[in-house]
Amino acid sequence: MQLDQIKAVVTGGASGLGFAVAKRLVGHGAQVALLDVNDEKGQAAAAELGAHARFFRADVTSEDGIAATVLEAQRAMGGLNAAINCAGILGAGRVLGKEGPMPLKTFAGTVMVNLVGSFNVAKAAAALMQHNAPGEDGERGVIVNTASIAAFEGQIGQAAYSASKGGVVGMTLPMAREFARIGVRVMTVAPGVFHTPMVDGMPEQVYQSLCAQVPYPSRLGKPEEFADTVAFILQNRYLNGGVIRIDGAIRMQPK
Secondary structure: OOHHHOEEEEEOOOOHHHHHHHHHHHOOOOEEEEEEOOHHHHHHHHHHHOOOEEEEEOOOOOHHHHHHHHHHHHHHHOOOOEEEEOOOOOOOOOOEEOOEEOOHHHHHHHHHHHHHHHHHHHHHHHHHHOOOOOOHHHOOEEEEEEOOHHHOOOOOOOHHHHHHHHHHHHHHHHHHHHHHHHOEEEEEEEEOOEOOHHHOOOOHHHHHHHHHOOOOOOOOEOHHHHHHHHHHHHHOOOOOOOEEEEOOOOOOOOO
């Protein structure tokens, strides 16, 4: 699928990795619908990207809300053939912390946004994509999820986050196998430590320590590098059912 043919919904599209993906796609002639819970940032992001971008306020944990929003986005763009899940939260905290055991709502909330939210968007998008006219190899659409290297090497304090991202990895292959019959590919990207708004307020010493842990290149990932990976997936039809790590060869230590 050529990038200028893409009509995509991008969750978490108002900032960070999601915005980088949207910018990359719009820069190559695609149309994007930015889905985010932050109205102010969402409107600003859409305005920055120009006429090929639209903002829709959306909560990925709402089944009915996402189904309605994805349908609205499809109608606004005149089609839908890509869904990129970038919405997520950190959900950091020890299972047995200083204040006692982690409240279940903390664990469940992280799983709801990162895993259930990705599932909600994927199924809503696939339900519409299955009616697209088939392209080469019968392709009708592509779904790209965002996991994390924490899915494989979760650190102390990342039980909720790692579980949620591990779930995203785990549903990639069975979903790809199921959607093969409708010509919709499913892939997941597992980024390492990237420079996003979440690290902007980090003390310099901590920031440099993180950079030093990455074998090569010894720095944090750039959102543009994540966006390049997503664009590669969208264009390469033989990428299906897999997970691509993009992490500078880092393997996270226990803490």
